[in-house]
Amino acid sequence: AQTVTQSQPEMSVQEAETVTLSCTYDTSESNYYLFWYKQPPSRQMILVIRQEAYKQQNATENRFSVNFQKAAKSFSLKISDSQLGDTAMYFCAFVPSMDSNYQLIWGAGTKLIIKP
Amino acid sequence: ETGVTQSPTHLIKTRGQQVTLRCSSQSGHNTVSWYQQALGQGPQFIFQYYREEENGRGNFPPRFSGLQFPNYSSELNVNALELDDSALYLCASSPQRFSYNEQFFGPGTRLTVL
Numbered sequence: 001a002q003t004v005t006q007s008q009p010e011m012s013v014q015e016a017e018t019v020t021l022s023c024t025y026d027t028s029e030s031n032y033y034l035f036w037y038k039q040p041p042s043r044q045m046i047l048v049i050r051q052e053a054y055k056q057q058n059a060t061e062n063r064f065s066v067n068f069q070k071a072a073k074s075f076s077l078k079i080s081d082s083q084l085g086d087t088a089m090y091f092c093a094f095v096p097s098m099d100s101n102y103q104l105i106w107g108a109g110t111k112l113i114i115k116p
Numbered sequence: 117e118t119g120v121t122q123s124p125t126h127l128i129k130t131r132g133q134q135v136t137l138r139c140s141s142q143s144g145h146n147t148v149s150w151y152q153q154a155l156g157q158g159p160q161f162i163f164q165y166y167r168e169e170e171n172g173r174g175n176f177p178p179r180f181s182g183l184q185f186p187n188y189s190s191e192l193n194v195n196a197l198e199l200d201d202s203a204l205y206l207c208a209s210s211p212q213r214f215s216y217n218e219q220f221f222g223p224g225t226r227l228t229v230l
Contacts, residue, residue: 043223105161109156
């Protein structure tokens with residue numbers, strides 16, 4: 001079965017620190033997409049970053065970067081210089097195929113609290 | 117550009133009733149996906165609509181049904197409500213039917229079944 005596991009239910013760090021959220025997944029596919037979505041307390045989910053499995057270079061978006069280890073099926077999110085606005089639930093998700101019939105599979109989420 | 121909107125924001129129903137949730141997709145988006153998010157869990161895919169046709173369904177019973185209109189807005193209908201249907205229902209739109217595209221989410225509808 002294709003699954004996503006986020007082993008950290010909750011994390012908290014001080015503002016300006018760096019934090020890494022973990023995600024592992026299971027698939028037998030070789031070509032797929034991985035995502036980190038953020039759900040702030042206001043509930044609207046937004047995309048943080050996306051990684052294509054066939055690209056070896058790790059994706060980055062400003063303060064957000066990923067460490068993609070394909071062989072280990074690991075996809076962690078690093079947030080540098082954390083800000084109060086980063087407080088949110090973070091979900092790791094992946095689409096196991098380029099086929100249109102395949103849908104997002106989600107992890108259970110990590111609650112991240114940034115303390116002032 | 118108007119984002120994804122959902123109505124109502126909150127809803128309270130009793131077991132056995134029926135409910136309809138609504139979603140307006142972002143301008144230019146022809147694909148709408150619906151998710152159920154139970155408290156403290158990640159979203160679970162219910163189904164997706166692409167140009168008014170169902171384009172994939174998750175592991176949900178037939179009492180969960182949907183519709184997409186010519187303007188690409190969408191409805192989620194749930195019949196014979198059960199207590200376990202209490203959840204946040206999220207709608208997401210995207211410009212294409214492939215789920216590796218970014219999905220744009222609405223704020224959700226919080227359904228409570230008593």
